[in-house]
Every structure is written in C-alpha cells, then in structure tokens.
Amino acid sequence: MKMWIKGALWMLSFLLLTPAWAVSQAEDIATTIMLRGHPCGGKQVTEIQQKEDGNGNQTIRATCPNGVRYQIDVSAAGQVKVHPL
C-alpha cells in the first residue's frame, strides 16, 4: 500500500476516534491560568513555548488574549503553579 494512503487512513481514524469536543492545548492552558485565579481575557492562549528539564518538570509560557504572558510550572509530582511574566 502506498504511503499516502496509509497516512490518509491514519488521519481518518484519528479524526473519527477523537471526540469533536476534545480540548485543544491552547484552551487547556487558558483554562489552567484562569483556574489559578489569573485573568486571561479569552478561552485560548497563543505563542505557546514548552520546555522540560531532566527531572520531569515542565515550564510552559503562553500569551493570553488580554496580552499578559504567563508561565506555568508543572512539577514532576504534578503540582501546577501559574505566574505572570
């Protein structure tokens, strides 16, 4: 089978299996920011930058629709902290 047919089938199966209302990463990050009590001014963030160190700690930077850029620190234990930059 040709590669493009395989690819198309994979894409199709992915589209069929993924629920229509699955949350995007931009929405997810915006919700997290708002959940921590920070104003965002919209449901989606932009300019997402994601980093992960060797210990499993994640750092995400994203800009809200109100123009404020936030940093989200996710520890390896799963603790989430949000602070504006």
Added chain:
Amino acid sequence: MHDLPVQRKNRQTIVLKMGYTEDMKRWVICVGYVLMMFAMADMSVLAGEADNAIAVEKNTKQVPSMQKEPREDCESISMDELVKRLKASNAIGFFTKLAIRSDVLDFQAEIVKMRKKKLLAAQMSNIKASFNGLLLKIMALLEKDPDLSKKIYSARHSILKSFLEVQT
C-alpha cells in the same frame, strides 16, 4: 236501566283500578327515579371517597419516596472510579486536570491539618464551603461531559465523606 248503574260501577271500578294502577306506575317510576338518583349520588360520593382514598394512599406513598429522594440523590461513587472517569474525560485538558488534582490534594491536606489540630468539627462549615467551591469549579469545567458532572454532583456527599475519612 238496571244495567246502567252496574256498568257505571264497573266502569268506575275499572277507571279507579286503572287510575290506581297508573298512579302506582307513576309513583313507582318516580320513586325508582329518585332511588336511582340517590344511588348515583351515593356512587359518585363513594367514587369520590375512593379517589380521595387513592390520593391519600398515593400521598402516603409519596412521602416515603420524597424522604428517599435525598438517598437516591446521594449516589455513592468510589474515588478510584471517579479518578478513572476524570482521567478518561475529554472535556478537560491535561494541564487543567493537573490543576484540579493540585486543588484536591491541597483540600485533602487542609483536612488532615485540621484533624491534627483537632479543629475539624469546629471548621466543618469552612471545609464544606471550600469543598463546594471545588465541586463548582469541577462541574463548570465538566460542562462538555454532563454525565460525569451529574454523577459527581449526585455523589457529592459520599465524596466529601471519603475526604473526611482520610487519616493521613
């Protein structure tokens, strides 16, 4: 000539008899009608009483069911199942789930702290308020997964109970 009075008498008796019978018939019909009316009235009264009795019975049945409502409302859900369902839900993103988890762990730590200080009973209203806030937050996030939201809301008492039972 002799015949005439006899005939008259006979006729009179016949007329009298006929009149009597006619009157009797009318009376019987009237009395029967009245009796029927009474019977119908009685039946309607009885039917009304029966309806009332049924209504009373229903009401008496409804009272326990109304008493049972909070019990039905207070569905129990195991924490493992709840965590599994929350993890599997697509209505919330990964980071949001982590944030909720952090909130839940903070709430649990607060309860443990209160218990150690022996202030749990005194601070119960505050604990319930913060639990309700947490619940409201989760339910708002689960807007796209109404089944899970409904399940969590109906099991809120058992969830709080299991939080309060946590010793460490």
